[in-house]
Amino acid sequence: MADIIYTKVDEAPELASASFLPIIRAFTKEAGISIGTKDISLAGRILANFSQYLTDSQKQSDDLAELGQLVKEPQANVIKLPNISASQPQLNAAIKELQAQGYKIPSYPESPASDEEKAIKASYDAIKGSAVNPVLREGNSDRRAPKAVKEYAKKNPHSMGEWLPSSKTHVSTMGQNDFASNEKSVTITAASAGTAKIEFVGKDGAVTVLKNDFPLDEGDVVDATFMSMKALRTFLEAEIADAKAKGVLFSVHLKATMMKVSDPIIFGQVVSVFLKDFFAKHGNALEAIGVNPDLGIADLEAKIATLPAEKAGEIEADLKAALDNGPAMYMVNSDKGLTNLHVSSDVIIDASMPALIRAGGKGWGPDGKEADTKCVIPDSSYAGVYDAVIEFCKKNGALDPAKMGTVPNVGLMAQKAEEYGSHPQTFKAPADGTMRLVDAAGTTLIEHEVEGGDIWRACRTKDAPIRDWVKLGVTRARLSGMPGVFWLNEKRAHDAELIKKVNTYLPEHDTSGLDLKIMAPTEAARYTTERIARGEDTISITGNVLRDYLTDLYPILEVGTSAKMLSIVPLMNGGGLFETGAGGSAPKHVQQLQEENYLRWDSLGEFCALGASLEHLSQARDNAKAAILAETLDLATEKLLDEGKSPSRRVGGLDNRGSHFYIALYWAQGLAAQDKDAELKAHFTPIAEALTANEDKIVGELNAVQGSPADTGGYYHAPADKVAAVMRPSATLNGIIG
């Protein structure tokens, strides 16, 4: 196994790797460090799981499974770039592209009939959604803005929209009959440990086992809850009417990728309630062509288009009328007519809500203009956090990046903690009856009365990760000198169990002089936001969902993007997983590259992760050269920020490739200038000289390609040689690096 594993992913970060990885390899080789790659891309995971349909030369290894093993070993050192957590439409598109390239994989069977089709669907469902991160995250999360990034943002504040007290933007949430309000939680005792079951008991008393292999260990915190579909529909109907009455955009913010079972269903309810009369009128015709509202309006439109022209025309006209008749919709792309309800993965709450808050509470309307927005977040578990920040901004105006403090996060994430690990235990209730969690001894631990269609789920949070998370929180508070807040609500069932554990595990550490508090999330958001506005820093120590939400929310307000975050996962068995940034893979960036050969992806997250990975390697393997590479890379990153060599957004500026040249230049200059290691100095001195002497020429060569379309030969599965040709256009740079 190579010393460091760099992951092969999708979209913008993968394009960036084609340019950056050769640089990394050239630099680390001199310290005797090998860099391997493992393919966790969506296309790669499909091919690995459908080997039986492929020719020998097309087959590929199951790299995700191998990495899943590696992260449990002490020698693990993995740089993890963001990958696609595929929604159904993205999965279908990737399958289609692979088929067109000659891979004879099956299509996704929407209504599987045979056993073979059922098996195919099950394999694809396991690839769908957030299928990578939970496997690799064998540790808790430490995400923060590097000091240099924070300093740079203060000196060069990004634009912020204006917040006015008159803003009509607001959060709407259920508060009743939702996951938050129905939650029950227990900590597993020795008597309850073992393999639990999830059962449905019908009104007639008949018991159906929905899952018979849910392993629970003593000390694990287990919760179960459900959301009533009747209540959800009533709520949505009222909110859609309210958006129209108030003249604000209607929007819904979910995480259909990571919450891959529950949230697509909730999304489908929004689609079907928004288009209620339309579905009532055309129900039969739509059913006949296999329309499923969970797949969004984009799929609905595509299926209508398969009907005979006259019928299609009639239904399309009614769809348009139905959309026009509702409140104006928050748009994903108003030029293309793509609404919030077209594709469930287009609006992902962790990215969408911060963007709206940064923009002064504005979303884009169908007319291409910004407007105040109703933000529907159906479940009330965490909606109050966004509400608190929005209300703060209405009262106090936008936060000021030049002055604001910082909010690092310590997140409970290891071993599929909390909601993000709930998919295998999430079910649509088959009918009216009781859903129950039964322990190994046959005792019912938790039960709920449900109605057919309600979404019921059970989550598990293992004890060792909780203990490790408390320790990480204390460690970060000690090292940073910042106060830390555990965002836990004593009135919420799960959090109440967690608070008991925090109070048990905190005394294992020296907390003298530390300021550690426990506050309910809404209150913690208010407290933390008031503090950052005064320039004060506060560590948020949170569960897994708030980890996800807050590591986009505060970074986007503080430094403009979560791409610049340092994101470390100290693995529980001693290895290191270094994630890049907190954001995703920004599909818009690929489009821009294809249209005008310009990649605005900022690799700062990769630079930070590589620095942390080299630093970890230097300690774990006692490699002094790695320490020097890490130090000089961190300094090069600071210089890159200072000199303004990050990618700009538009053609004509320096793009991702140009920023890679500058990181190589500054890194080589740093290695040439240091005196701790003579070999590194001797090796990098001529490289630094050549890069310095050829700066104008290289930048000229890199920038010359901008402005016309670029062909990478694919979106999900682009051939490496074509991508490399696009991403490495400077012969001079390639020559020096090579």
Ligand SMILES: NC(=O)C1=CN([C@@H]2O[C@H](COP(=O)(O)OP(=O)(O)OC[C@H]3O[C@@H](n4cnc5c(N)ncnc54)[C@H](OP(=O)(O)O)[C@@H]3O)[C@@H](O)[C@H]2O)C=CC1
């Ligand atoms: N860790 C992981 O593996 C994650 C994966 N994802 C996946 O990523 C995809 C997109 O998700 P989405 O929610 O849109 O979130 P993204 O974070 O990809 O995008 C939101 C916006 O953030 C900006 N952005 C993000 N990263 C960078 C960067 N490195 N350089 C410059 N700008 C950046 C872009 O803004 P602008 O357009 O203004 O330039 C972008 O449009 C999905 O497939 C999702 O599943 C999402 C989150 C995490």
Ligand SMILES: O=C(O)CCC(=O)C(=O)O
């Ligand atoms: O795994 C995913 O789908 C997204 C992860 C994510 O958004 C995060 O960890 O911040």
Ligand SMILES: [Mg+2]
């Ligand atoms: Mg996230």
